[in-house]
Amino acid sequence: MPTTGISKFLDKLIRPIFDKHARSITIIDGVDFIQRLEAYATSGYLKPKTYLYMFDITDLYKMLPHEESLDILIEFLLQQGYEKFRNIPIDTIRKLALIVIKENAFCL
Template sequence: MKKLPLHAEKPLITKKQYEAMYPKENETELAHLYFISKPHKISTPLRPIVAGIHAPATLISKYLDESLRPIFNRVARKTIYINSLDLVKQLENYERDGNLSSSTKFITADVKNLCTMIPKGGALDALYRFCVKHGKDGNIGNLSINTIIRLACLVLDTNCFVFDNKYYKQIRGGAMGSPFTMTLANIYMYEWEQSLIQHQQIRNELYGRYIDDIFMTSNESIENIKALLDQANEKDPNI
């Protein structure tokens, strides 16, 4: 019987990608947890930061961030505030278009613990849908979507750190300090906020978010605004 030739499986990543993501063994170290205060918040709560600049999966996290962040920034540009000046310009356009009146209300909302609250499964599902919608031929750049999901799993599954001489593994959300965490949280949030975005666009109102701070305008009644926000708040228990 003639033997069929064996075909090696095509690598999921190229040699160049492998070298870019592989940890430098002589520099690798376990991440550690520290806290910074948030003096602008009531009672001055603490923000947990995982310092993992030399953690094993940091280069993978960085590679994913560099691959996906530009796509997210392009897709969500109209609903993301870059800085305070960007918000001022949008308000000027809002006024110029005749939408600002004596009944206009400015609404602010805060997303509590944006990066650390996202569930792993939900975040990966949102990431997959985002990649399918905005990728090309099943790829984002020269990475397949399935490879991106596998790499994202690796980053989320290796969020280990030391604090007070004890070892921990983060089982929910992403590590504050890991490059990919913010992009993943933004993708998850972008899917969640679509109903609010559409509601605002239909009424020629502003909606935008700067990381975990939301700003909106409205000419509706206080009762309608509260109902809208309550509905949004109940949409996902993680937000």
């Protein structure tokens, strides 16, 4: 079952909420990390004794418990005051996200 359409729909729906409330504390990619590290250093927080750690996580998608991931999504939406978003109940958002998680296939 192709889930691309549902996934894109959910991204367009949820991305603005995420960006508004969590983007400032989220590192998106390597470029974002370097920019934030430079800002951290410029602010004087980076000291000679500062330790930096890097983790390489493989198959994160498979490692995340699906139900728990959905619970976290719903908790995030509720914490931001949403019971519906654009007239879509968050329970419906959860059901759509479950379809994407369960039916998604990755081609290597």
